[in-house]
Amino acid sequence: MLRRTLSAIIVVTLAIACAPDEELAETAAEEATATETEVQAIRGLFRAYVETVNTGDIEAWLAFFTEGVVYMPPNEPTII
Numbered sequence: 001m002l003r004r005t006l007s008a009i010i011v012v013t014l015a016i017a018c019a020p021d022e023e024l025a026e027t028a029a030e031e032a033t034a035t036e037t038e039v040q041a042i043r044g045l046f047r048a049y050v051e052t053v054n055t056g057d058i059e060a061w062l063a064f065f066t067e068g069v070v071y072m073p074p075n076e077p078t079i080i
Contacts, residue, residue: 045064049061049064052064
């Protein structure tokens with residue numbers, strides 16, 4: 001009987017300790033919004049990158065890379 005009681009107390013304690021906090025839920029919602037904004041920014045950069053590749057604008061294409069970049073095109077040798 002003591003074993004069941006202790007087990008029940010442990011389960012209830014863990015359930016209470018693991019219950020979601022409202023403040024934590026609000027923070028997660030704010031982070032999700034920021035993440036969607038970041039996703040949209042990345043998609044915009046990708047569209048701009050594809051446009052520079054398709055137009056053949058080498059200077060605009062090179063602006064996407066940082067100094068010391070190592071470009072590794074698929075099935076091609078590495079470009080340093």
